[in-house]
Amino acid sequence: MAITAGSSLNSVAIPQKQATTGNYLDLASTANQGWAQQYLPDLMEKEAEVFGPRTISGFLSQVGAEEAMTADQVVWSEQGRLHLSYNAQIKDNNAGITGGGVKIEILTDIDGVDPGSDHGVRVNDTVIVASSTEVLKGLVTEVSTVFIEVEPYGAATSASTDDDLCTVLVYGSEFNKGTNYISADGSTATDRRGSNEPVFKSFSNKPIILKDYYEVSGSDASRIGWVEVSSEGGQSGYLWYLKAESDTRARFTDYLEMAMLEGELTSSDDAADFLSANDAYHGTQGLFAAITARGNLTSGVTGVNAATDLAEFDAILAEFDKQGAIEEYMMFVNRSTSLAIDDMLASMNSYGAGGTSYGVFNNSEDMALNLGFTGFRRGSYDFYKSDFRYLNDKATRGSINTIAGANAIRGVMIPAGTSSVYDQTVGQSMKRPFLHVRYRASQTDDRRMKTWVTGSVGAATSALDAMSLHMLSERCLVTQGANNFMLMK
Numbered sequence: 015m016a017i018t019a020g021s022s023l024n025s026v027a028i029p030q031k032q033a034t035t036g037n038y039l040d041l042a043s044t045a046n047q048g049w050a051q052q053y054l055p056d057l058m059e060k061e062a063e064v065f066g067p068r069t070i071s072g073f074l075s076q077v078g079a080e081e082a083m084t085a086d087q088v089v090w091s092e093q094g095r096l097h098l099s100y101n102a103q104i105k106d107n108n109a110g111i112t113g114g115g116v117k118i119e120i121l122t123d124i125d126g127v128d129p130g131s132d133h134g135v136r137v138n139d140t141v142i143v144a145s146s147t148e149v150l151k152g153l154v155t156e157v158s159t160v161f162i163e164v165e166p167y168g169a170a171t172s173a174s175t176d177d178d179l180c181t182v183l184v185y186g187s188e189f190n191k192g193t194n195y196i197s198a199d200g201s202t203a204t205d206r207r208g209s210n211e212p213v214f215k216s217f218s219n220k221p222i223i224l225k226d227y228y229e230v231s232g233s234d235a236s237r238i239g240w241v242e243v244s245s246e247g248g249q250s251g252y253l254w255y256l257k258a259e260s261d262t263r264a265r266f267t268d269y270l271e272m273a274m275l276e277g278e279l280t281s282s283d284d285a286a287d288f289l290s291a292n293d294a295y296h297g298t299q300g301l302f303a304a305i306t307a308r309g310n311l312t313s314g315v316t317g318v319n320a321a322t323d324l325a326e327f328d329a330i331l332a333e334f335d336k337q338g339a340i341e342e343y344m345m346f347v348n349r350s351t352s353l354a355i356d357d358m359l360a361s362m363n364s365y366g367a368g369g370t371s372y373g374v375f376n377n378s379e380d381m382a383l384n385l386g387f388t389g390f391r392r393g394s395y396d397f398y399k400s401d402f403r404y405l406n407d408k409a410t411r412g413s414i415n416t417i418a419g420a421n422a423i424r425g426v427m428i429p430a431g432t433s434s435v436y437d438q439t440v441g442q443s444m445k446r447p448f449l450h451v452r453y454r455a456s457q458t459d460d461r462r463m464k465t466w467v468t469g470s471v472g473a474a475t476s477a478l479d480a481m482s483l484h485m486l487s488e489r490c491l492v493t494q495g496a497n498n499f500m501l502m503k
Contacts, residue, residue: 073404077428079450083221090216104143120133138153139187151167164182221452221454224487230258232471232479239253240252272410273489274301277299279303299491304493308496312503313420338497343398344429345427349401388400402426424502449491450494
């Protein structure tokens with residue numbers, strides 16, 4: 015019989031009377047996994063939360079709502095403008111037209127959309143024609159396809175030249191006594207005025223499916239750590255998988271909001287493409303893309319962030335006046351823009367230059383100096399300012415804004431209140447917030463924020479010796495009235 019003696023046995027006495035790595039475990043040593051030293055450290059078990067609240071979700075919950083949907087796309091329509099105004103071009107000014115008239119080609123409506131031959135200008139309409147050199151008022155005497163002829167009320171003028179760009183605004187009509195809806199020269203029904211039908215713009219978006227996944231083996235789920243963890247979900251303890259599972263869930267929750275902000279459609283997609291091949295990736299239109307495509311952009315007066323001053327806001331007000339003129343706006347801005355707005359408002363105070371008072375202008379030596387503002391009123395508009403963590407955090411848009419230059423996003427202005435639109439899914443006009451999230455749901459499956467656990471850890475559902483946490487959502491963002499939004503870049 016052969017006996018093999020064990021190796022690495024601490025059978026030799028240590029001459030020094032002290033704890034060494036030769037006869038005690040060194041917990042810090044990667045080789046021995048024993049004690050780091052002979053003295054017991056003062057262990058701070060609580061994990062330090064050095065980044066504060068790490069989640070950025072909550073923005074959409076402040077300014078929007080969530081509603082269920084049961085289709086592969088959501089379609090909504092928005093009202094067109096009430097009055098008739100067009101971008102046009104003078105084709106023949108006072109050249110052989112009866113009464114010294116002007117022949118004008120209708121190019122686009124005032125928003126840049128080509129109406130073709132379906133523009134709303136009719137015979138006997140009274141219009142204003144404004145070019146860079148003159149403004150005249152006249153009567154429409156003839157309409158043919160994309161051309162109209164206008165006879166000025168005043169003396170014949172030739173200040174404008176052929177091919178000058180102009181704007182045509184219909185402000186009324188004039189008829190002779192006892193006439194019908196026919197042309198001004200009394201010709202036959204070929205020039206009869208047709209009725210103008212209201213138009214609307216139809217928009218659509220498509221939900222995307224978001225997924226995430228976390229797995230921990232049964233052995234790791236039962237291991238106790240020496241660090242006490244806490245999670246955004248309120249869980250705490252010495253099980254590390256609680257931290258990992260909570261972080262995965264919090265990250266996925268942020269993804270749900272970030273995807274609604276940053277989502278982009280593929281360049282070739284339209285509403286019909288949404289219902290094509292199920293295995294195609296179409297993307298979805300997020301808030302920033304919707305405002306870029308259908309809303310307003312401001313880059314400041316001089317194109318840099320420091321230009322946040324009254325001149326920029328006056329230009330913003332002028333643009334909002336051209337749109338819905340909604341009087342209350344929420345501004346979600348990054349830190350530098352927030353401070354620039356504070357400085358702008360403080361400079362309006364006569365004592366601001368001396369640094370003696372900001373805020374409500376009643377600061378005293380016994381109170382903290384208020385150097386910030388939460389809102390202001392300019393003209394008939396109220397603006398309420400709030401910091402947007404997503405634009406500041408280095409792990410999200412904060413780092414991108416650092417290097418993006420002119421493409422950096424410094425804030426977004428969102429109208430408060432609701433809009434009235436015709437919902438083709440419901441089949442009636444409804445009032446909804448300008449922003450709201452649509453998620454897929456039915457009587458059997460709610461995909462707003464769906465989570466489920468599989469495996470043999472906890473409630474056993476399979477032979478897998480692990481706990482698998484699955485997360486899924488299917489949603490899209492509806493940005494109604496994007497012409498009332500402003501993206502600050």
